[in-house]
Amino acid sequence: MKKATGTAREIALEALRRVEDGGAYANLIVPSLLDRSSLEPADRRFVTELVYGTTRRRRACDALIDRFVSAPPDIETRRVLRLGAYQIVFGGVAPHAAVSTTVSLAPRRTRGFVNAVLRRVATTPMVWPDQPTRLSYPNWIVTTFEHEFGTEAVDCLERMNEPAPVTRRPDGYVQDLASQWVVEAVGARQGERILDTCAGPGGKSTALAATGARVVGADANATRAGLVARNAVSCGVDVEVVVADARRPPMADGSFDRVLVDAPCSGLGALRRRPDARWRVSQSDVDDLVRLQAAILESSVRLVKPGGLLAYSVCTITARESIGHRIPDGFEVVGRDGHDVPTLRDEWDDYGHGFRLAPHRTDTDGMVLVRYRRTS
Ligand SMILES: C[S@@+](CC[C@H](N)C(=O)[O-])C[C@H]1O[C@@H](n2cnc3c(N)ncnc32)[C@H](O)[C@@H]1O
Structure with a gap:
């Protein structure tokens, strides 16, 4: 297979493209792209975190972005905006670093727009319209968890926005x-x-x-x-x-x-x-x-x-x-x-x-x- 070249963020964006447009599974496409890359271990972990995090928080990222967008951006521009918003709000990346490194991934004609939107995302406190948007799940899933776990539903949904621990059996097989x-x-x-x-x-x-x-x-x-x-x-x-x-x-x-x-x-x-x-x-x-x-x-x-x-x-x-x-x-x-x-x-x-x-x-x-x- 062809070697995948590019920075961590470029590979993350490619993975998001395959998941969002191509129907790929994030837990399969990320390892497959990483296998073909020459990234160092820390960068590989960063790619996984970016793709998994941006995918989980897709709805929340859209809400963060949509405050500053009057007409819906094209799909590729939205993807870059989501990746930027995720890093700034959830990913713990310093806003100036997140903005400067993400803007360059956008199509040339929308870079100014992406820059402006991400800067505002970084500086404008968010007032979430509702719990499903903040937690970034479809409404019906939040309703289902509330029905099953009552007041503990939010704890449960928040936990499932975090990376899962890796547990290995004595024979080496990775199994929850x-x-x-x-x-x-x-x-x-x-x-x-x-x-x-x-x-x-x-x-x-x-x-x-x-x-x-x-x-x-x-x-x-x-x-x-x-x-x-x-x-x-x-x-x-x-x-x-x-x-x-x-x-x-x-x-x-x-x-x-x-x-x-x-x-x-x-x-x-x-x-x-x-x-x-x-x-x-x-x-x-x-x-x-x-x-x-x-x-x-x-x-x-x-x-x-x-x-x-x-x-x-x-x-x-x-x-x-x-x-x-x-x-x-x-x-x-x-x-x-x-x-x-x-x-x-x-x-x-x-x-x-x-x-x-x-x-x-x-x-x-x-x-x-x-x-x-x-x-x-
Ligand atoms: C939850 S997974 C099983 C996980 C597995 N027990 C393990 O621990 O690795 C469910 C499996 O059911 C299989 N499956 C779906 N419909 C089935 C059917 N009608 N008969 C038998 N297997 C089926 C799927 O292909 C899938 O592999």
Whole structure:
């Protein structure tokens, strides 16, 4: 691939261009552009911070800018203005440095305009019109968090505007603690047969296999199933990888001691890890996901052997995508402790008949876990 040249800010602007106009994912395009650059580590961190921060704060940056704009600027000029406003207001960059280095990135004909607007952004205190604009989320996401967390919603949303900590497992695999705690809660034991119905890219399958359990990692998406196989090799564990739609699983009834359904979800609990996700996901996506999750859950229950465990998890924090699903017939809810499952750690809050991790309290992704035992 061609080497990417340019300063940190030029590369950041290119990444923003690909995210905003090309639909690229920030967490994929930034590493890919950095791999092709010759930037030093400190500059690489700066690029990541600029792209992630400007993307998260897009709505807030637009509000900061729009105070001083009478006609909407062209898309490229707006992009440069956002990058400048982010550095000045949120990024801790000295205003004169932010303005002078950012103006030169603008199209030649709008440099004077960008300079004037950014100077005013730097010197005019902001009066935010409302909370969603200040926090820089779509209105419906703020409403959803207020419904779920009440007065703690702002803390939670603010936490998800900060960079996520990087946590590594003993085998080197980078995985958020919330996901590690889901694996722990499944309680897989040596020799047991475990199915991970939605396994790609394999974070949980590989951790389950590290217990000595015999793990089948399935995913409907062949590319993501391929990642499970690759990650199993690099973690040094055995996972039997299957490409399968969990709504029609090609496995025998009652053939697993434990089944993990780590369902596709809106990802509202992992927004700090995926800076552009808040602008991609919509309320109607959530409706579709709720239907998909219900169908996956319904088809997975028959795979659990009598007395076996079904664990359902989602990296979101809403009831609709988790405890809103019907308790499967022939199953009972497993509480904080049970005879053959580990007692849940205190970080899991009680949440209906399940448990939830709140990002602002645990400094992890938000996650809901429900455990069921097959009784008949
Ligand atoms: C939350 S991710 C799983 C993350 C994974 N368990 C891990 O820890 O690395 C959800 C996965 O479900 C897969 N998926 C979506 N629809 C599916 C379906 N109908 N059947 C099986 N897998 C599906 C997606 O391809 C995606 O890889």
